[in-house]
Amino acid sequence: MQIYNTFSKTKEEFIPINPPTVNFYVCGPTVYDYFHIGNARSFIMADIVRRYLEYKGYVVKFVMNITDIDDKIINKSKEYKKPTDEIAKFFTNAFYEDISKLKIKPANVYPRATDSIEDIIEMIKTLVKKGYAYEIDGNVYYDISKFENYGKLSGKNLEELEAGARIEINDAKKNPLDFVLWKKAKEGEPSWDSPWGKGRPGWHIECSTMSCKHLGLSIDIHAGGNDLIFPHHENEIAQSEAANEKKFVKYWMHFGFLNIQNEKMSKSLGNIITARELLSKYSAEAIRLFFSQTHYRGPLNFSEELLTAAEKGVEKIKNLADKIESELKKGSNEGVMPEFDFSFYYKEFEKVMDDDINTPQAVAVIFEFVKSINKIISEHEKINTDFYRRVKKFLQDTAEAVLGIIHFDSLLNGIKEESIEDKLIELLINVRLLLKKEKNYALSDLIRDELNKLGIILQDSKEGTTYKRKKI
Known part of the structure; x- marks a missing residue:
């Protein structure tokens, strides 16, 4: 199995640190609003990677953080005149609801920043003690000049970054690129006690602390959107490797941007679409199929036409699944047992998924399978139910368990309590x-x-x- 590693800029053979366990960390939401479809793409593609690793027999420990203290949350609390924890709780619950509707498997752990303050403070203390961080007037900054090869993930040149950095008025940092680990408390904002006075953690240190706490000092896979490569993931590496003196992540996976009419989604353009809005128009299966039809690393242009086409594609699979359930319900062993090479389709599915999770090709394999099965059904008046069981198992193993584009337990003609x-x-x-x-x-x-x-x-x-x- 090959995975493209953002760090090395090449496909690498996937070999976990401690097989069969795979420790997998994904940057989760900042809970100040409903998450948008760009976030949804990252969450769904990470879910598919996780599901395929489980298909391969790995035991995946999947952690996704919840950023529940941040400038955006504070601004929203001021706007709504509600406490920050109330805002965070509301949108955290909304996040859980929406990922459930998108058929995303729950993480093993959803650590929250506000539950990790003591651990965050300990990591910052370690960085200060080792000389990688310094305190000025209640704020603690990371000194990037002390970390060798800063920029090694993003490939950014430090001298060019420094030349282009904007120095803020009254900024006492040693270097304009030094980033905050601990922010001094402002009046009326949430804060916690620390050796540097009351304050709250910076965003980057939260992820470093939570991933190390729940997955260990070195993890197998760290994933997130392309927009997180710099500075977020770059800073995570600098913090974690300086504090722990170990390689932080073995494989970095990043998901491509989702554009609307060839423009990146942004509030200034007014083209933000939330996952919740999309779910009101399209099924979760169609949304997952739409995302699966483009490779996770490539850009994806949002289109209502493509989503409508994906809905029709899901319908084709559902029609076959309905037929399978109808035949299995009859329970007859009469009829022919057609010759069909199921192993060929399993091998093709695994071959393309082993090649850096090539979901577009995996989708093509599944639709070719559906087409072939429909042809066999049309050619025979009666078929042995064992054949339908094998067809169902293939769809369950691939389309359902890995891609999540069909769910047998929700089919109309499946076995369920009638409404x-x-x-x-x-x-x-x-x-x-x-x-x-x-x-x-x-x-x-x-x-x-x-x-x-x-x-x-x-x-x-x-x-x-x-x-x-x-x-x-």
Whole structure:
């Protein structure tokens, strides 16, 4: 298995530090608002990487932090005239709701910055003691001149950075690029006691502390959006390796930007779309398929047309899944057992996913599989249910367990407790059947057409009438 490592700028064979365990850290949300679809892309692609590692048999310890104290949260609290912890709690809960709706597997741990203050202070004390940090008037800064090869992740030249840095008025830092580890408390803002007086941690030190606390001093994978490479991840390396004297991360993975009409999302352009808004229009499966159709490292241009196409793609897989569940429900072992090389599709899926998580090619393998199975079904009147079990297992192993673009337990024709709505639809189907027997075709067609307008599609066959929902 090969993974592109941002640090080395090459694909590298993936060999965990302590197999079969994989320690995986992903930068999570700053909880001052609903997260947008650019964040959603990073969260979903990290989820797919994690799922594929689990498919390969690795035991993944997955940690995603919650930044619950930050300038943006403080500004939001002032705007809404509510305490910062209330703002953070509200949007943290919203984050949990939205990632659940996106079918993202929960992290093993969601550490919060405000729960990690003591650990953060200890790490800053270590950096001060070792000479990598200094205190001025209650603020503690990291001295980048003391860290050899600062810029080694991003490839940025330190002299050029220093020449282009803007020196703030009354800035007492030794170097304009030195970054804050501990911020002196301002009146009315949340603060904690520390050896340097009341204050709060800087953003970069939070992630260094939480990843080291929950995953150890050296971790296998650290992931996040491309925009985090510099300065956030660069600063994490400087802090963690200076404090712990160990290589911080073995593999750095970064996800490409998501653009809207070829422009990066930004509040100034007014083109921010939240994941919550997108989920009100499209299914989680379609959103995941849309993201999977572009390689995680490349830029992705948001398009309603592409999302609509993804919804239709999901529908193709669901139609086959519905057919599988219908046949398995019958439980008949009659019929032919078609010759089909399932192992070929497993090998193709693994081959492309082993090549730096090539989800576009993995999607292509799944749709080719669906096309081949549909052809076999159309050529045989009766097929042994063992064949359908094997088809279902392939889709569960790949499309469901890894990509998350189908979920058998949520299918209409799957085994589940019927809702009142489902029972009413069944009642209308039975009424329509009686009308057809009485040759009242006009009224039976009216029931079919009206249900279709409501997004319920009736499917007539020799065995009877079934139904499925379409996106309205």
